[in-house]
Amino acid sequence: MASIAKATAPKGAALKNAPAPAAKKTAAGASSNGKSIAGGNVGKGVGSNAVVDIQPRLNQQQHAPSPTQRYGTVSQRLPIGLEEATRQESVTMLNQLLADTITLRDMYKKHHWQVVGPTFYQLHLLFDKHYEEQAILVDAIAERIQILGGVAVAMAHDVAELSSIPRVPRDREEAPVQVSRLLDGHRILLENCHDYADKADKSGDDGTNDLIVSQLIRTNEMQVWFVSEHVVDSPLIQAE
Numbered sequence: 001m002a003s004i005a006k007a008t009a010p011k012g013a014a015l016k017n018a019p020a021p022a023a024k025k026t027a028a029g030a031s032s033n034g035k036s037i038a039g040g041n042v043g044k045g046v047g048s049n050a051v052v053d054i055q056p057r058l059n060q061q062q063h064a065p066s067p068t069q070r071y072g073t074v075s076q077r078l079p080i081g082l083e084e085a086t087r088q089e090s091v092t093m094l095n096q097l098l099a100d101t102i103t104l105r106d107m108y109k110k111h112h113w114q115v116v117g118p119t120f121y122q123l124h125l126l127f128d129k130h131y132e133e134q135a136i137l138v139d140a141i142a143e144r145i146q147i148l149g150g151v152a153v154a155m156a157h158d159v160a161e162l163s164s165i166p167r168v169p170r171d172r173e174e175a176p177v178q179v180s181r182l183l184d185g186h187r188i189l190l191e192n193c194h195d196y197a198d199k200a201d202k203s204g205d206d207g208t209n210d211l212i213v214s215q216l217i218r219t220n221e222m223q224v225w226f227v228s229e230h231v232v233d234s235p236l237i238q239a240e
Helices: 002-007 011-016 084-114 120-147 156-162 175-203 206-228
Strands: none
Touching: 084 120, 084 156, 084 175, 084 206, 120 175, 120 206, 175 206
8 A cells, every 4th residue: 555655646746855957057157047157247237138237328428528520510421422612511501591490480489479469369370380380491401411411500509699680589579570570580581592592503512402492492482471461551440
């Protein structure tokens, strides 16, 4: 009977006393259970690799290396068939247009917020629509500058310094004054556009010429039309 009981003992009892299998070694010297063996390094960062501990390098601006590229220079990173002098001229012109376009864009948003009067609803919507269209132009100009190997102006203080459009006061102004300021900004921008498009054409920079003519000039002329139609000689009168 003893021999029969021994033969019918559950298998789990035999496995319970069996020695645990040795942990498998990884190629980098760590065991499969994540513990260090044979000098392997275990990562301590949250979610880091068990072998390589990768942490971000913070506060690099305190010991910043030289910039990737200085503002005002052009590189030949992209082989687009234009000489350095041509690229430099186009980048200089485009950065001027970029600063003016950013300024005009932000003027539209300012007036969108602050417009007041009987035409509030119409101008509120129109100014925001023109803001969105100017924002598209901003991105197109900046990308063209980068394609030419230049550095696009970006920060508000740099834009304010470079822009040829007069600074707008912080005050909330009447709608006719807002319209007048916007039309003046468009005029300055379009005068530059016509000049720069001609120069880009003569230098052989067809891409810049196309951008200025087909996007900047067309969009700004259309916006001038819509804004100008709000300027009429008949003043609003009070009904008796």
